[in-house]
Amino acid sequence: MSLQINATNPEHPALLLELPWHLPLEEWPPEHLVPLPRGISRHVVRYARAGEEVVAVKELARRPALREYELLRDLDRLGIPAVDALAVVTGRTDADGDPLEPVLITRHLGGSMPYRSMFETTMRPATMHRLMDALAVLLVRLHLTGFAWGDCSLSNTLFRRDAGAYAAYLVDAETGELHPRLSDGQRDYDLDLARVNISGELLDLEASGALHPSVDPIEFGTEICARYRSLWQELTRTSVYPAGKYHYIERRIRRLNDLGFDVAEMQIEHSSNGDTVTFVPKVVDAGHHQRQLLRLTGLDTEENQARRLLNDLESWMATQDDYAPGDPLTARPEVLAHRWxxxxxRPTVRAVPPDLRGAMDPAEIYHQLLEHRWYLSERAQHDIGLDTAVKDYVENILPRARKSMEAPPPE
Incomplete structure (x- = not known):
């Protein structure tokens, strides 16, 4: 069989042909590889450069490679945070003509880190709680779309900074299954696997001395279940309100939006005697603030970043002379948003030198600057302004924090 590359983009095959497919992945020469931290995997995984892109290359059998490729593409269409599937390469042979395993190629998720790299310095329990929150949100989002992961774990997740919190991304979909709807039993099975896997991973970290002494691995494994169930209950429960209290429904929708979820449609039923109203929301995937910011500005960010940027945008718009909500004669919000x-x-982000940004994307940089402005203003007891905050952040904060923002060396 000759070498075959099935790719999502017609430009990728030409770029990928430059890689040494005649060699087992473990033997690829350094000039093709990119030294990025890797998590634990049951397969051989390497980061490589294909043109201007950094890609993750994973060796596995043909059938699971093609299956995972299609599942990742399905998750992308559903708007689920997961790595982008770029291609599957089959028909590989070595110099003697002996067959080599196919590979699955995904796009490297910029600014992300596997959990083991994050634990190279002892992580505080508060940060670990934020990781568990991110993983719980990811698992809920998967289950809402009918995706049973089958192997939820820290190892199969990448984490990226998101305005003081973290966003979790699915990396390994090899064991996943997509259904129209998941049963309670399927969700419980996924959740129990997550509990066992996470406790085991944390016990491994504890044995290596990389876990904070106050952290109980078993408790943290159990915590993911509690966080998941609390979020699932808030998103899917049926509410019964007194008739005429429709603002209660609006309050519930706002609470769901604040969690980052949209209500695609709703079912409202009056009781037979007319005294109560039953409200059942149909919640779709997270990203309420992401979509709002993207629609207004064209900026594609994480959810918490979007929430913070929208707050700043709204505050700025309120200071503009041509902004008057509800007045058709004034500048529309989209016009003002693009002006912002x-x-x-953009000028604020560009004021931060590229060599000091580390792995932070523009939205995270802007969030950090807003946080620093708030801190300095609190200390000064008046608003010090964004320009002053940027100057102080670049001169006094980033040089000291540069090492912590850079990705750690490969394992």
């Missing part, structure tokens, strides 16, 4: 991007967001 052009006059505020």
């Amino acid at each position: 991007v052009r006059e505020v967001f």
Whole structure:
């Protein structure tokens, strides 16, 4: 069989042909590899450069490679945070003509880190709680779309900073299954696997001395279940309100939006005697603030980043002379939002030298600057302004924090 590359983008095959497919992945020469931290995997995984892109290359059998490729593409269409599937390469042979395993190629998720790299310095329990929150949100989102992961774990997840919290991304979909709807038993099975896997991973970290002494691995494994169930209950429960209290429904929708979820449609039923109203929301995938910011500004960010940027955008718009909500004669929000991007967001981000940014993307940089402005203003007891905050952040904060923002060396 000759070498075959099935790719999502017609430009990728030409770039991928430059890689040494005649060699087992373990033997690829350093000039093709990119030294990025890797998590634990049952397969051989390497990061490589294909043109201007950094890609993750994983060796596995043909059938699971093609299956995972299609599952990752399905998750992308559903808007689920997961790595992007770029291609599957089959028909590989070595110099003697002996067959080599196919590979699955995904795009490297910029600014992300596997959990083991994050634990190279002892992680505080508060940070670990944020990781568990991110993983619980990811698992809920998967289950809402009908995806049974089958192997939820820290090892199969990448984490990326998201405005002081973390966003979790699915990396390994090899064991996953997509259904129209998951039963309670399927969800419980996934959740129990997550509990066992996470406790085991943390026990391994504890044995290596990389776990904070106050952290109980078993308790943290159990915590993911509690966080998941609390979030699932809030998103799917049926509410019964007194008739005429429709603002209660609006309050519930706002609470769901604050969690980052949208209500696609709703079912409202009046009781037979007319005294009560039953409200059942149909919740879709997270990203309420992401979509709002993208629609207004064209900026594609994480959910918490989007929430923070929207707050800043709204505060800025309120200071503009041509902004009057509800007045059709004034500038529309989209016009003002693009002006904010052009006059505020971009100049502010560009004021931070590229060599000091580390792995932070523009939205995270802007969030950090807003946090620093708040801190300095609290200390000064008045608003010190964004320009002053940027100057102080670049001169006094980033040089000291540069090492912690850089990705750690490969294992």
